[in-house]
Amino acid sequence: MKTAAVPADDQIDISTQSIRDSIRDAIVDRRLAPGTKLSEADVGALFNVSRTLVRAALQALAYEGLVNVEKNRGAFVAYPSPEEARQIFATRRLIEPGILREAAKHMGPSHLQHLRQLLMEEGRLMAERGQTARRAEIKASGDFHLMLASMTRNAVMQRFMDELVARSSLVIALYGQSAISSCGHQEHHDIVTAIENGDLDRACHLMIHHIDHIEADLDMRENKGSDLREAFGL
Amino acid sequence: MKTAAVPADDQIDISTQSIRDSIRDAIVDRRLAPGTKLSEADVGALFNVSRTLVRAALQALAYEGLVNVEKNRGAFVAYPSPEEARQIFATRRLIEPGILREAAKHMGPSHLQHLRQLLMEEGRLMAERGQTARRAEIKASGDFHLMLASMTRNAVMQRFMDELVARSSLVIALYGQSAISSCGHQEHHDIVTAIENGDLDRACHLMIHHIDHIEADLDMRENKGSDLREAFGL
DNA sequence: GTGCAAACAATCGTATACAATTTGATCATA
DNA sequence: TATGATCAAATTGTATACGATTGTTTGCAC
Structure with missing residues (x-):
């Protein structure tokens, strides 16, 4: 269980956009180290949302080049070569x-x-x-x-x-x-x-x-x- | 319907990427006019996939600026001002x-x-x-x-x-x-x-x-x- | 006939359920 | 002990179900 600490609390009504921004900030701020695995279930639990929304956020981040999604393996904070x-x-x-x-x-x-x-x-x-x-x-x-x-x-x-x-x-x-x-x-x-x-x-x-x-x-x-x-x- | 259908027709293993590319090509080739509504259900029916995959494709296209997604209304082929x-x-x-x-x-x-x-x-x-x-x-x-x-x-x-x-x-x-x-x-x-x-x-x-x-x-x-x-x- | 309101229909937003794949562990065998 | 096969647990991939929002139509009052 290596997922990082992100502002959890009891937030309600967090949409895809917010999740995306939170993860994005965490990556850019180096609170999430490159290579860190971002499990859909774990992230979802942190934000109290289902995997559906987490997936959408991760896919958007993948498009930005901030995370890599490997098929059937999951999403990882990008590790730029x-x-x-x-x-x-x-x-x-x-x-x-x-x-x-x-x-x-x-x-x-x-x-x-x-x-x-x-x-x-x-x-x-x-x-x-x-x-x-x-x-x-x-x-x-x-x-x-x-x-x-x-x-x-x-x-x-x-x-x-x-x-x-x-x-x-x-x-x-x-x-x-x-x-x-x-x-x-x-x-x-x-x-x-x-x-x-x-x-x-x-x-x-x-x-x-x-x-x-x-x-x-x-x-x-x-x-x-x-x-x-x-x-x-x- | 749905009767243990053999991988219907020529379409097998159509993933998000393929759908995205198909829609993208259709838009760029002008086969889809700007402003056309892209209903998740309709597109899904066309490709024989669930709305889940269509959604992912549409969101990616929205990021590229080729479609606009309006909350609670749906996705439309972009109409650049x-x-x-x-x-x-x-x-x-x-x-x-x-x-x-x-x-x-x-x-x-x-x-x-x-x-x-x-x-x-x-x-x-x-x-x-x-x-x-x-x-x-x-x-x-x-x-x-x-x-x-x-x-x-x-x-x-x-x-x-x-x-x-x-x-x-x-x-x-x-x-x-x-x-x-x-x-x-x-x-x-x-x-x-x-x-x-x-x-x-x-x-x-x-x-x-x-x-x-x-x-x-x-x-x-x-x-x-x-x-x-x-x-x-x- | 016009204007407003309430019910209806259609579509999206999100969660959950199930299938497929990967990963790690256990156990048999040389 | 080292190696390889088989199985179980965990995680992702996809589909479906249900609630929420929007747009339209119908019906009633004026």
Whole structure:
């Protein structure tokens, strides 16, 4: 019985969407370790719903790439291979500069204000100690990219970025080494500054380097943690 | 009914995936008109499966943006609004040049051969008459972009393009006016030529213009066909 | 004839039941 | 003891059953 603790309590009227979000958050926040089995019955018991709803949630998460469902075996928190990780970051490098430019088109002073505010919060969390603050910091770091995506006013791009950021979190959870984001945080600030100055070329340049840095901080040698699975090409 | 029926007809082992693909193809091929209701019971009867599997398929399609599920009302073939259409093409403009460059990295003579071959087939279908040939032509047109995506060797990008091309087909089905693709076909050829010549800048340029042309051919005034739905902001 | 309300029908939302498959354990045998 | 076959327990795959919601029709009052 290795299923993780998720806010259980006596919740009623929890629908598929809520379950999906709860599991999603738990995965992205690293409360659920990659590879963890998500038994339909167990999860259902936690949320006091039937397997039907759990199944729907797990299938949706599988589509997002956050869980793998193996036929007749069950659903597991995704365990991205180094190759998958590479593809995820390659995709981000490809689309985030475009998102930046698109977002800048619609950006007014209030939007810049919001971005700065988010970065302040991020910085505040970095100063704190503790697992909780650390998770919140990582989340805030991703939220910066998501906020930029939301400023494109393009729902499609937003959804793509949602998926990319979520999967990136998983990858970082698996292969990240340093306390990193210290530099990442500064890079966020620099990007906003470049936008403020109207220097979009520079902003894009910084964004690409930022993504490069995140990826460079990963140690993607196989057998990290308790892997063994990808090690044999499965 | 139900009398120990031998695995009826040719249909055995139809799983969620097959149903999803069948419906997907039908939508993209315009055999299912936008707005058509997809009753769980009806679809299930067609495929001789229970509502459970149909539901799963419809939910997956909803995630792809090909059907809308309205709570307690059912699933309908998506009816993209002009705004959605705009967002879809904006996203394509944003990522397809990048895909082009990425694909070019891995492209050898055999790949170019494949692309040319696909274009030949596309051209052949354009010459023919009839609804079937017309559908095949539109499909082939989309396949060109999908083949480029597959050459990136990046599963994430591939999936994004899958979704974008499918939804584009839907939009074109709704708002397309001219017999179009005549010029689109030539543009495909030009793009391949540019790649062959190693002139990626030109290829990207052509790609963006190609997408512009597709979008420009749409007549997205509301009330197209039997709409009335979006006309009231629903 | 019009307008509203209540019953009816159809469809979806969720839970449960049963079948199929996998997994792990037990036991026989060399 | 090591190996392999057979069986039992657990878990997923699919179907069905029942309750809830929505849309339509009917009937009554005005």
